[in-house]
Amino acid sequence: MSPGRAWRALTWYVKGVLGENDYERYVAHLRRAHPGAPVPDVGEYWRTRYAEQDAHPGVRCC
Amino acid sequence: MRSPELVEKVRTDPGLPPVAIVDRRPMTPGKKILFAVIGLVAGVAWALVAILRGEDVNAAYFVLAAVGTYVIAYRFYARLIEYKVVRPDDSRATPAEQHENGRDFAPTDRRVLFGHHFAAIAGAGPLVGPVLAAQMGYLPGTLWIIIGGVLAGCVQDYLVLWLSTRRRGRSLGQMIRDEVGTVGGVAGLIGVFVIMIILIAVLALVVVNALAESPWGVFSVGCTIPIALFMGVYLRFWRPGRVAEVSLIGVVLLILAIVAGGWVASTGWGVALFTLDKVTLAWLITGYGFLASVLPVWLLLAPRDYLSTFMKVGTIVLLAVGVLIAQPVVQAPAVSSFALEGNGPAFAGALFPFLFITIACGALSGFHALISSGTSPKLVEKESQLRLIGYGGMLTESFVAIMALVTAVSIDQHLYFAMNAPAGLTGGEAASAAEYVNGLGLSGAPATAADIQGAADSVDEESIVSRTGGAPTLAFGMAQILGSFLGGSGMIAFWYHFAIMFEALFILTTVDAGTRVARFMLSDTLGNVGGPLRRFRDPSWRVGAWVCSVVVCGLWGAILLMGVTDPLGGINTLFPLFGIANQLLAAMALALVTTVLIKKGLLRWAWIPGVPLLWDLAVTLTASWQKIFSDVPAIGYWAQHTAFRQARDAGETSFGTATTPEAMDAVIRNTFVQGTLSIVFALLVVVVVLAAVVVWVKAIRAGGLPTTEEPAVPSALFAPSGLVATDAEREVAAEWADYLDENPEAARTGTHA
Numbered sequence: 001m002s003p004g005r006a007w008r009a010l011t012w013y014v015k016g017v018l019g020e021n022d023y024e025r026y027v028a029h030l031r032r033a034h035p036g037a038p039v040p041d042v043g044e045y046w047r048t049r050y051a052e053q054d055a056h057p058g059v060r061c062c
Numbered sequence: 063m064r065s066p067e068l069v070e071k072v073r074t075d076p077g078l079p080p081v082a083i084v085d086r087r088p089m090t091p092g093k094k095i096l097f098a099v100i101g102l103v104a105g106v107a108w109a110l111v112a113i114l115r116g117e118d119v120n121a122a123y124f125v126l127a128a129v130g131t132y133v134i135a136y137r138f139y140a141r142l143i144e145y146k147v148v149r150p151d152d153s154r155a156t157p158a159e160q161h162e163n164g165r166d167f168a169p170t171d172r173r174v175l176f177g178h179h180f181a182a183i184a185g186a187g188p189l190v191g192p193v194l195a196a197q198m199g200y201l202p203g204t205l206w207i208i209i210g211g212v213l214a215g216c217v218q219d220y221l222v223l224w225l226s227t228r229r230r231g232r233s234l235g236q237m238i239r240d241e242v243g244t245v246g247g248v249a250g251l252i253g254v255f256v257i258m259i260i261l262i263a264v265l266a267l268v269v270v271n272a273l274a275e276s277p278w279g280v281f282s283v284g285c286t287i288p289i290a291l292f293m294g295v296y297l298r299f300w301r302p303g304r305v306a307e308v309s310l311i312g313v314v315l316l317i318l319a320i321v322a323g324g325w326v327a328s329t330g331w332g333v334a335l336f337t338l339d340k341v342t343l344a345w346l347i348t349g350y351g352f353l354a355s356v357l358p359v360w361l362l363l364a365p366r367d368y369l370s371t372f373m374k375v376g377t378i379v380l381l382a383v384g385v386l387i388a389q390p391v392v393q394a395p396a397v398s399s400f401a402l403e404g405n406g407p408a409f410a411g412a413l414f415p416f417l418f419i420t421i422a423c424g425a426l427s428g429f430h431a432l433i434s435s436g437t438s439p440k441l442v443e444k445e446s447q448l449r450l451i452g453y454g455g456m457l458t459e460s461f462v463a464i465m466a467l468v469t470a471v472s473i474d475q476h477l478y479f480a481m482n483a484p485a486g487l488t489g490g491e492a493a494s495a496a497e498y499v500n501g502l503g504l505s506g507a508p509a510t511a512a513d514i515q516g517a518a519d520s521v522d523e524e525s526i527v528s529r530t531g532g533a534p535t536l537a538f539g540m541a542q543i544l545g546s547f548l549g550g551s552g553m554i555a556f557w558y559h560f561a562i563m564f565e566a567l568f569i570l571t572t573v574d575a576g577t578r579v580a581r582f583m584l585s586d587t588l589g590n591v592g593g594p595l596r597r598f599r600d601p602s603w604r605v606g607a608w609v610c611s612v613v614v615c616g617l618w619g620a621i622l623l624m625g626v627t628d629p630l631g632g633i634n635t636l637f638p639l640f641g642i643a644n645q646l647l648a649a650m651a652l653a654l655v656t657t658v659l660i661k662k663g664l665l666r667w668a669w670i671p672g673v674p675l676l677w678d679l680a681v682t683l684t685a686s687w688q689k690i691f692s693d694v695p696a697i698g699y700w701a702q703h704t705a706f707r708q709a710r711d712a713g714e715t716s717f718g719t720a721t722t723p724e725a726m727d728a729v730i731r732n733t734f735v736q737g738t739l740s741i742v743f744a745l746l747v748v749v750v751v752l753a754a755v756v757v758w759v760k761a762i763r764a765g766g767l768p769t770t771e772e773p774a775v776p777s778a779l780f781a782p783s784g785l786v787a788t789d790a791e792r793e794v795a796a797e798w799a800d801y802l803d804e805n806p807e808a809a810r811t812g813t814h815a
Binding site for chain 2: 011013014015016017018019020022023025026027028029030032033042043045046047048049050052053054055056057058059060
């Protein structure tokens, strides 16, 4: 594996685990499933995401 | 592709490429040889660890025995469970695909989800439990972490994940209610709540014990709060969504905070400001829990979680690499006298059942059932990936536990007991501690007061005597291992505080998330009572949020305070309660899984969750029985309670380790609470299991019963099953790539690399 590819794989992975790719994924989902729906900007998306987390907290393990 | 006639490609739509592969090809000869070699290496390593018990067992053998066993278990036992029980059907859409909304339901790459799931299940438990269990020697702990992991913990995680995936990601409590009935469901729900409270309290106690009288630790852990706030604001207002970037900045700031802590702790004002006693710290942590519960998630909780994930994975990898490079020599005996006589100072009780109770999360963790039902099932792409996520994720956690055990058993035995015996035994001073540990009949040269003080000086701490709770011991061991090849002796103090910081970070993440979840459970329950309480159902009602947060923090804060002021040593009395609670939750989860198997007519395979369930019940109910009925005061809460009560009634002003009448009253009060909790836990689990048994009998008589599994919906996406795609999977993936080139509107982005 070339260093460039390895770096891209690493950043893809870290971003994936932390959730940095989620916005992109959401937009893709909207375009495919609800083509006419308005697409929120990234700040708006994360505000909704955190508001949802506020209302539905998840457990972390011991 | 090799023997394509044995590979069946399943289509759900003639216009689409295949969505699933049924691969009936036997293992290649090369693979057979590979697995035989792995099995052989693991066998030899086991023989060296367990049977030969050489004078200097090398830590590398533990790693080989563990990894070899995991590989074989994953390839063969998990595969058996897959074939006979789970029977994944990849032509069926998972909840992530069926209910995709791009937020909580979203098909996620299996490797990413593995990391995600592991970060959610791994915490301080598998690190702290094995460290305490090391008082019984290295062998019992090693055996249980590996065997228990493979046969119990991984099975539970895998099967609960499967149940929840087939039920739209429903939670454990809901599934118990659906499958076992209302009585079992209510007992399960109360059980989860009470268990959560005790869990938070004991974990917070571990942090308090690690930070007390340590200005360096208090400063650097305290810094994590402003760092998290900064990250939250950064993500909200400056660069929304740049999670990886902000986490990296956070980690750099964290390292700076550790370095700065060393400097602060060397100044007069730093020592004066940040040297806090246990009671003050307990109040501060309870207050922090309250704040984290009422502040918006984006400000504190979410950024802390990013930091914690980053540090978790990074530090665990660092520890694994450290053990492999440094290969410390084991100092503990294979089996210590405490294992047989049950009079150990770190925790009381004999090997059966208390070793299993103490190790808890490293081998079997009921808490994982809460994670495996909920988040992960809503993200998985294919049912055949559940083995990797559920079984594989827990194997990784078991490996973390082995690393923690290796770290603890490679510490000098005298130092280990000086750190882990409560202050009532060691006297709290280096000289008295040396005298105490020399009286234990440990192997190796006797310790002097200078040795013990020297160990404290090496990590820039005032004292290491009676730093119970496991976290300081692990940090000390890690510092020695990492210091031996990274930075030398000058860096040992840094590594010690690095380890303390990362443990505290984990635990505080669990404390704040747990407080929030418990708060929601409480407000839901209150809301369901009806009448004027119905308002509690509205999560945006601030008063309700505040009231519930105060109640939840009050409950665990009270147990925490009880622990820090306990004259008997808080960890010694409370940690078993934590372990019992966790293992009882596992019993509920395993009872649920067994119920569903019997209902589905899989009675023949019900032993797969049934045997771990029976074992777990035997362990936890024996432990509860002893905690409630034992007449040995060191073990039985009520025996202790009665002994102190009689002493007080007889007019004595000091008794045992309690030197004042107030301390005696504290013991009487604490043992009452602990004894009552033991009874409540045991009763709740007995109710759930009995309710399950009633369902089993009905189901066996009826030859199976309907379950609440959701009907199958055809899938329209493809993804490989294992960590590495097979040749057949790559072929189908290529068909999809071609198809998506021609039909770009059907593409899903962000989920695949």
